[in-house]
Structures are given as structure tokens and as C-alpha cells.
Amino acid sequence: MSGGQKKRRVGIVGYGHLGQYLVKQLRDNGVQHGLELAFVWNRDARKLEGTVPLELRLAKLTNVLDWHADIIVEVAHPCIAQEHGESFLKAADFMVGSPTALADVGTEQKLREAARRAGHTLYIPSGALWGGQDIQRLDRGGMLQALTVTMAKHPDSFRLGGHLGELAKGARQKRVVLYKGPVRQLCPLAPNNVNTMAAACMAAPSLGFDGVQGCLIADPVLSNHHVVETEVTGLGGFSVHTRRKNPAASGAVTGEATFAAFWSSLLVCQGHGGQVFLC
Template identity: 60%
Template sequence: MAEDEGSPKWRRVGILGYGRLGQFLAAQLLSLGPPLGLRLAFVWTRSGGRLEGVPPQLQLRDLRKLRHTGVDLVVEVAHPCVAQEHGEDILAHADFMLGSPTALADPQTEQRLRGAAVRGGHSLYVPRGALWGCEDIRRMDESGALAALKVTMTKAPESFRLQGWLQERLVAAVASGGRVVLYEGPLRPLCPLAPNNVNMMAAAAVAAPSLGFDGVQACLVADPSVPDCHVVEVEVTGRGDKGRALRVTSKRRNPAATGAVTGEATKAAFWSSVLACRGHGGGVQLC
């Protein structure tokens, strides 16, 4: 591009987290970003560990120095606690793409982040991830036509990262050797038990605020017969007379490495979301 890096047309993007998704996004920004007007501003990790492949000048060790980086968009792909602890400060200085929207299952966190986005004039972005039909769900919700929404996620047992009693149930499922329903019920109580696995479900709650985290129904299934993919089923029910309401069901098989939390197609979806985060002037936006 003809403009230098200080040109207003450049958009500087910071990455929080350097797991598989963070590494992918950082590499994309370094290789494909410049022709698109995007620059990698920094990469930060919670652990302070090594950042292989990231130039030393782009390694941010102290998140308190974020305000001095000139960053325009901060992309979190680490853990919900990052948004809970630092989200308000980030939104005071930049747009914020929340890769772990399960953080919003905590009502106080959601309220604080929404308020910070309004005060700072920056956008809080929630990526669609693996949620197929997200825009249709949002439109149905806005029109008052959405009655129910259920998301079922099926993975091999080793692809789950669970907490508390749900982890104990997973251990029992592994011992059984068969297909086991780990959880079925409202989304909100599931989010803190599976913060790394149900972000796509959290995006559904954002897309359908009339249902929200209490109304969206979630189902987690451990199935050893699907070792190389993540299966997501979305069931949408419209309002109408019993037996005559609109019903739409989609089924998505996302190829994934054995034991991977994130499927291969999710990486491309996140990159598309980053490209869509061009500044919307405040509030919560799906991307």
C-alpha cells in the first residue's frame, strides 16, 4: 500500500492469547493483513510464555501498556477471564472482539462491558464462530418471530475442556466408552462449566437477546465415534400455532484434529470476523 503505517487507513490489531487460534490470527495479520490495511499491533498471553514467530517489538508483556500501542481493535482468543478482568479498560481505548463470549453469561460482566462500549464509543464485537444461520436467527429475533433456539454440540471426549461436576461426568463418559449426553438445559449455567467449548452457543444468545443465556437451550454430547470433527446442530422454532410453526434445523460437521477444542473451519470464520470489525461506533455487534 502507498500509505505509510501512520496513515488513518491502517487498522492496528492486537491479539490476546497465543493458542492455535491466536497463532493463526497473528500469522494471518503478518502475511495477509497489510494489503487489507491491517497491521499486527501486538500479541499478549496470560502466561507470559514464548511467542514463537512474533517479532520481539510486537510482543506485549504488560497489558497495562495497551493504551500506548495505538491499537484500534483488540481480539481476545484466550479465556473469558480476560474480558472479565480487562474488558472495560480495553474498550476505553479500542474496539474489542470477544472471542470468549461465554464471559457474557455473567450478568455483571455483560452489563459492565456494554456500558464501557457506550462510554468509550467503541464496539464490542461477538464473532459468530461455528454458528450457522446466525444472521437469520438475529432477524427472526428482531421481528419477534423467534420462539425457541436449541444448539447441540457433539465432540469426541478428548475435545472437551470442562470444569467442576461436568468434568466428573466426562470422566464417567470416557469410562463408559459410548455416546453420553453430558448436559442438556439452559445455556447460562453451562458457560462457566465449559468456557472453552460453548462460545458458539454464547454467540447464539447474543444473536437472540429475547431468549438470551436463560432461554437458549444447550446440549453437550461426548461421542468417541466422531474423533476427527465437531458436529453442531442448530434447531430454530418460530412462533405459530402448535404443529404449524416454522422449524429450521441445520447440521454442521467441522473437521478437527484429534483432541482439538477448535475446528479447522472455525479459524477461517474468526479471520472473517476480524475483517468485519471495522468500527461501528459503540454498542454490541455480531461479526
């Protein structure tokens, strides 16, 4: 980076495993990429003590405009984008680490319009989605006909309640299909577990959350990795099937390779002006 180039200031919203990883990357390697940490927010501020300096702790998300971030990265919970996404986009570019929030029609429309009005970009990180840009190009060319994303994890890697939670508990001895159908219905049932599917829906707006199909599987054999498969069908007999094996600690919601993927996505966020951009 040249000496006169302005660093892009990054605000991190959420300080779980992924938030901690991104903060460390920004503090250790941000300068060489033209990035610096603007602030960190966490619902439980006590978690920041001893690791985040007081001057970098954002107390209230409603005060985000005062911190002059160039990009705000949410890695907390879908409700953050739903409740604060518009105000974030007024202040800065916004990377939605929990794109399951966009399965709510009103939230997606509201954030798309906020980005357009403010001239800021709504970034969607690819996460564990392999070939997202290829899906996006196929969709833009009017060639995409169908898309299915299958995610399989150990039962302990899910954070589920209700009926799906009970099904997952029953998957201790054998593989169980928890859900199969449109992604829109699945997102509110498994908001922390299917962000990869939501990213696929944003990559393929002609199909969207109603047209992209999701299959969620609990498999007791997968003790140290997650599996994500995509099946893409296009015009003229075109098809692609990918299978991604993502190493993951026992019981981890997020696979290890996804951490590095998020950092790579952040490096892409250099301002694309008033649009939705898969990174």
C-alpha cells in the first residue's frame, strides 16, 4: 500500500470464534492490506475485556455513525442485520456474515434499497460455498435452471431448537435428513447453520430463497469435518456437482476453512458502490 493511500476502517460486530479471528487478523496483518480496526461490538461486552482495548469497544450499535468505519462486518446473529442493517449501510459498506437474515423478504428488500440510496455495498461472503461466483455468472447469463445445496454435519455441530433439534438428537446412531425443501423456510429454523445456503440464494437471484433447494443432514460419522455439496443445473444439459470437505473441530458450528474464507472475502471489500456483491 502506498504511503498516501487511506486505510479502510473495519468495524467488527460479534466476538465469537469468527469475530475473534477477524480482529486478530486485522491487528496482525491489516496494515499490509490497507485495513485497520475501527471498533468491536459484542452483545456481552465483558467478553471484550483483556483482549480489545477500551478505545476500540463500541458500546451501542445505534452509535455506529460516530465511529467512521468504511466497512462493518457482522459475525454475530441474523437479528443484527434485520435490526441495524439499514443504519449500517447509511454509514458504511456492510458485510453480512449471517445472510440467513435475508431470507426475510422485508429485510432483503430493505437492505438492497438502503445500499442503493447510500451508494454503499451490501457484501455477501461466500463462506463455505464453493463456486459462488460461477453460479452468479450463470444466473446473470440467464442460464441457471436449478440449484441445490446439501450440508451435512455431526449432530453436535448444529444449534437447533424445536422439531429439527429433536431430529438432530435422534441422529446419534445413523444419518438423518433434517430438512429438504426451499431454503427460505429453513433459514429461520436453523439461522446459525445454513448461511452457506443463504449465500447461494443471493448468488442466484433468479431462483432466490424460494427456488434454491436446501438439504440439511445430521451424520454421526462426520466427527471432524463438515460436507457441503452443490448441484447446479443449466440450460442445454449443463450440470456441475461439487463436494467440499471442510475440517472442523468436534461440535464446531463453523468449519476451519471458513475462517480463512471470511478473511479473503473481507480483502475483496474495496467499495463496489450501491449494489449487492458476493465476495
